[in-house]
Amino acid sequence: MASVAVERLTKRFGSNTILDEIALAIPEGAFAVLVGPSGCGKSTLLRVLAGLERPSSGTIRFGERDVTRLEPRERDIAMVFQSYALYPHLTVRDNLAFGLTLRKVPPAEIASRVAEASRMLGLDALLDRMPKALSGGQRQRVAMGRAIVRRPGLFLFDEPLSNLDAALRGQVRVEIRRLHEALGTTSIYVTHDQVEAMTLADVMFVLHRGKVEQSGAPLEIYDRPRSRFVAGFLGSPPMNFLEATLVRDGAAWIADSAGARFTLGAAEFDGLVSGRRVIVGVRPHDVALVDEASGQATVELRFEFAEKLGGETYAHASIGGAPFVVRLEPTVDVRVGEARRLAVEPSRVHLFDAETGLALRC
Amino acid sequence: MLRALAALLVLVASLASTRAASAEPVRLWHAYRGAEARALEEIVRTSGIEVELLAVPADAFATKLAAAIPHGEGPDLFIDAHERLGDYLRQGLVAELQVERVGYAPSALRAVEIEGRQLAVPLSQKCVALYVNRALARRVPTDLEDLEAVLVRPLASGEVLLAYESRSAYYHAPFLAAFGGRLLWPDERFGFVGQGAERSLVLARELQRSGKVPGNADGALVTQLFRSGRAAFAVSGPWLAGDLGDAAVQYAVAPLPRVRVTGGRMRPLLTVEAVMASPRGASRPEARALAALLASREAAATRMRIAHVVSARTDVELPDDPVVRGFAEAAREADPMPTSAAMRAVWEPSEKAIRKVLNGSAEPRAALEEAKRRFDDVRRPPPPEASRRPLLVLIGLALLAGALTLVRRSRDASFRAEVVASLPAYRYLIHAVLALGLLVFAPLVAGAAISLTAGRPGETVYVGTANFIDILTARGGPLLATGSFYLVLAVTVAWTVLNVGLHVTIGATLGVLLSRPVLRMRAAYRVLLIVPWAVPSYVTALAWRGMFHRQFGAVTALTTKLRALGVDLEPIDWFARFATAFAANVTTNVWLGFPFMMVVTIAALTSLPREVLEAAEVDGATRWQRFTRIVVPIVRPSMIPSVALGAVWTFNMFNVVFLVSGGEPDGQTDILVSEAYRWAFTRQAQYGYAAAYSVLIFALLFGVTRLGARFGRRAAT
Numbered sequence A: 001m002a003s004v005a006v007e008r009l010t011k012r013f014g015s016n017t018i019l020d021e022i023a024l025a026i027p028e029g030a031f032a033v034l035v036g037p038s039g040c041g042k043s044t045l046l047r048v049l050a051g052l053e054r055p056s057s058g059t060i061r062f063g064e065r066d067v068t069r070l071e072p073r074e075r076d077i078a079m080v081f082q083s084y085a086l087y088p089h090l091t092v093r094d095n096l097a098f099g100l101t102l103r104k105v106p107p108a109e110i111a112s113r114v115a116e117a118s119r120m121l122g123l124d125a126l127l128d129r130m131p132k133a134l135s136g137g138q139r140q141r142v143a144m145g146r147a148i149v150r151r152p153g154l155f156l157f158d159e160p161l162s163n164l165d166a167a168l169r170g171q172v173r174v175e176i177r178r179l180h181e182a183l184g185t186t187s188i189y190v191t192h193d194q195v196e197a198m199t200l201a202d203v204m205f206v207l208h209r210g211k212v213e214q215s216g217a218p219l220e221i222y223d224r225p226r227s228r229f230v231a232g233f234l235g236s237p238p239m240n241f242l243e244a245t246l247v248r249d250g251a252a253w254i255a256d257s258a259g260a261r262f263t264l265g266a267a268e269f270d271g272l273v274s275g276r277r278v279i280v281g282v283r284p285h286d287v288a289l290v291d292e293a294s295g296q297a298t299v300e301l302r303f304e305f306a307e308k309l310g311g312e313t314y315a316h317a318s319i320g321g322a323p324f325v326v327r328l329e330p331t332v333d334v335r336v337g338e339a340r341r342l343a344v345e346p347s348r349v350h351l352f353d354a355e356t357g358l359a360l361r362c
Numbered sequence B: 001m002l003r004a005l006a007a008l009l010v011l012v013a014s015l016a017s018t019r020a021a022s023a024e025p026v027r028l029w030h031a032y033r034g035a036e037a038r039a040l041e042e043i044v045r046t047s048g049i050e051v052e053l054l055a056v057p058a059d060a061f062a063t064k065l066a067a068a069i070p071h072g073e074g075p076d077l078f079i080d081a082h083e084r085l086g087d088y089l090r091q092g093l094v095a096e097l098q099v100e101r102v103g104y105a106p107s108a109l110r111a112v113e114i115e116g117r118q119l120a121v122p123l124s125q126k127c128v129a130l131y132v133n134r135a136l137a138r139r140v141p142t143d144l145e146d147l148e149a150v151l152v153r154p155l156a157s158g159e160v161l162l163a164y165e166s167r168s169a170y171y172h173a174p175f176l177a178a179f180g181g182r183l184l185w186p187d188e189r190f191g192f193v194g195q196g197a198e199r200s201l202v203l204a205r206e207l208q209r210s211g212k213v214p215g216n217a218d219g220a221l222v223t224q225l226f227r228s229g230r231a232a233f234a235v236s237g238p239w240l241a242g243d244l245g246d247a248a249v250q251y252a253v254a255p256l257p258r259v260r261v262t263g264g265r266m267r268p269l270l271t272v273e274a275v276m277a278s279p280r281g282a283s284r285p286e287a288r289a290l291a292a293l294l295a296s297r298e299a300a301a302t303r304m305r306i307a308h309v310v311s312a313r314t315d316v317e318l319p320d321d322p323v324v325r326g327f328a329e330a331a332r333e334a335d336p337m338p339t340s341a342a343m344r345a346v347w348e349p350s351e352k353a354i355r356k357v358l359n360g361s362a363e364p365r366a367a368l369e370e371a372k373r374r375f376d377d378v379r380r381p382p383p384p385e386a387s388r389r390p391l392l393v394l395i396g397l398a399l400l401a402g403a404l405t406l407v408r409r410s411r412d413a414s415f416r417a418e419v420v421a422s423l424p425a426y427r428y429l430i431h432a433v434l435a436l437g438l439l440v441f442a443p444l445v446a447g448a449a450i451s452l453t454a455g456r457p458g459e460t461v462y463v464g465t466a467n468f469i470d471i472l473t474a475r476g477g478p479l480l481a482t483g484s485f486y487l488v489l490a491v492t493v494a495w496t497v498l499n500v501g502l503h504v505t506i507g508a509t510l511g512v513l514l515s516r517p518v519l520r521m522r523a524a525y526r527v528l529l530i531v532p533w534a535v536p537s538y539v540t541a542l543a544w545r546g547m548f549h550r551q552f553g554a555v556t557a558l559t560t561k562l563r564a565l566g567v568d569l570e571p572i573d574w575f576a577r578f579a580t581a582f583a584a585n586v587t588t589n590v591w592l593g594f595p596f597m598m599v600v601t602i603a604a605l606t607s608l609p610r611e612v613l614e615a616a617e618v619d620g621a622t623r624w625q626r627f628t629r630i631v632v633p634i635v636r637p638s639m640i641p642s643v644a645l646g647a648v649w650t651f652n653m654f655n656v657v658f659l660v661s662g663g664e665p666d667g668q669t670d671i672l673v674s675e676a677y678r679w680a681f682t683r684q685a686q687y688g689y690a691a692a693y694s695v696l697i698f699a700l701l702f703g704v705t706r707l708g709a710r711f712g713r714r715a716a717t
């Protein structure tokens, strides 16, 4: 078991910089999730950590050990691949035992570890099958088992659930978290799925174009995104963004987007200057429809269509021509073309600089 | 479609009828090229007879005749060497030509006579003679022992006294004649045995050991040595003169010398080119007229003038050409080559004996006695005709069994339904089935049928399993004697195992190396390494054969270079010993075969996912462990069929064995197919026996691959 510290890690393929001065600090026993859009370099980072790729510069430390130049097998890690990468010519049992056999673990010990792992993962009935005779979910569990029996200091997962269907994905996600609770091994988990990221992570790193855009506890990142990219990436449906201008209205600050006025919690922001161009961000969950009579109703929107999911409804609307999604109770009746008024809690409004996209939080 | 067919038929019919209607020209076939062809054309053109002239390649001449004449096609007249008359007569391809014969050399007339009948009209005569290099020899020697005495100066290194193809029985025949011997006696007894023959071989061996005669010389080497003035004398035929046209060397041609110890003359074998008539041609007056004209004095003069060949007539004035005069004189001393078909069984055992003696692996007496045994063995009368009854009973039983199963299965309603349901599928299969049947199964069955017969073409009899029994009992000799089925089989197996082992090792190693993504210029290497495979294999084989030549090959040049650097290496006579000859064959075949395995490996490796290898790497496997535990087991199943295929190809790799070592020494490096070839084409055309070999090869390969498949399946489950 080890903590992971990565400093100024850079990886180039030819003239393309894929990873740019990455820094990670993962405490011992934590479940870290690297999340980011496709192509942002998550897999590359994981492969560098595994030792399958050499970094162009930077250091990697597992606990006290500097592993930057070590071979994968010297790093005491186990990896679960997106394609599972089971050995096609070996039975499930031999797949699980492969790493232990190479390390000359006594056969009795191997047998007991394989038995333990297969019990944990429910693989007992499958031990004598060949990988091609397994379903996708079963293969995934074998790949996990192969990592577990090794009892490594660090688990690496590269999108292990992306080849599973939605229902199974949810189920396995829970299993992974449960396994982590049981084993307590430091884990680094790569995904582009923000739900997985939010539910699994103790500590989360949002990657964007080869850089760590923001790191921290998932909810903190969700609530206080450092940039418009992070804000838009986390949350489903994504945050609504509107271009606006800052206006002072007596003691209050208001972001005015083509007539729609969002009152701001002035104490939370830096750099409130009258006339400044900003981006207003509002999550679909953070709004409520109100009657015109009440004084809070400062934003008018027009419904275009509704996604009724049963438990909730997402109404797609427009504010001054810009798209805007709101989450509504299923009981609310949405009529296409109807104009309604909206109230937004000032503390739920996010502000970003129009040019840099950085949050204006203090 | 039908209409087109009908039109075609009408066309063919009309062509045939017009042909029959017109007065047919005399059809004349020949195998001449160059000046001789020009001379013939000239003679025909001025003859006033309507002639259809056709040049047929020399090596296909006999087969073309045999295919055409019995069906009324083919030539009225044809020009060929007299020694084939025996065969042609037996096959009924030639008929007696009623033409007046006066003014001919007696030896030429003797040559075309079989059992007292003059079968052909002689045109020209060819034999070998002594070429004398005027720059090195003062005069023409009369005795072989004088060759050195007439030299102008002692020979320098790199020069030889006498260049001739010492390993060929044709060139050894004059030595034999000087000791009173013949390769074949008129009563078809093997002649190359006994004291005279032994002494002739001792003489040849002595000439070679003392360095007066170059070892292992073939025609190209003789030409090269004499052309460049590095040989004082050469024994060769008119073809050498043809190659000397533009060379600086000044030379004379004279009859071969005498051998002083016996006083006998070295008499070369005489080949008489003669015009022969097919049975149809012999009955046509205009064909007979043309034959007479071709053999006339005027034609002989034309031939001498244009082609410088020695006429078979004695009543033509010799031209002023010293070469033609020399050959004419030499021809007077020559012995006509026997026309008997037995002559064809003489060459192989004789040459094996000569080679063994010259390379020192056997004493003359033992070698010659072995040669006689081999000749007698090949000439042994075919097994007696056997009763066909067992075969018929067997076929009958097989048919009956087939019919019974068919009946039993057709009782089953579901089987019938399946047959009916699959009927439409046959529409799509039928042409493939027909093509395969015609191209693969029919020849296979025909070959198997031939293996049950014996005797030369035209006289075959059914002998049942006699051929197989002969082969499997090593023709009554010791089971492991040279040339016995079992020894050849052992060599073939060793050949296959060694080759396939090396193919797979080298091919797989290169394939793995070339699949590494980090390797730069991979594509270029791949193309380069596939080149040996892309070149036709016989070209490669001949190139390698040249490289292994003892005196002039590249391998020898390399050893010489190494010796200059202080490495102690003697030039090796690669084909004198089994181990080196076999090694030369294996080297050539490995060169030819590894690219296939390389390509197969590369293809198999592309099916290996990169992530699986990376998983193993993370799991703790070293590079070697990844190779042995992941790459090999995953790639193996897709390579096994290719290895099996490669093994079958190697088992039957005729080209390399035939062209590189040619079975040398003494047939020891022959494999089963090349041995089968020899039975069919150098040993009296024993097609039945050769076919039996093929059937055995087929059975062996079939059995082994079936066994292999079964074991493979068992190992997989």
Ligand SMILES: Nc1ncnc2c1ncn2[C@@H]1O[C@H](COP(=O)(O)OP(=O)(O)OP(=O)(O)O)[C@@H](O)[C@H]1O
Pocket: A013, A016, A018, A037, A038, A039, A040, A041, A042, A043, A044, A045, A192
């Ligand atoms: N071996 C390589 N050579 C050159 N470029 C590479 C190589 N491997 C990856 N890249 C590039 O690096 C970038 C990041 O790739 P990476 O596989 O890390 O993305 P990812 O974040 O895992 O994406 P995904 O979610 O789609 O798996 C991509 O633009 C890719 O084209």
Ligand SMILES: [Mg+2]
Pocket: A042, A043, A044, A159
């Ligand atoms: Mg990836």
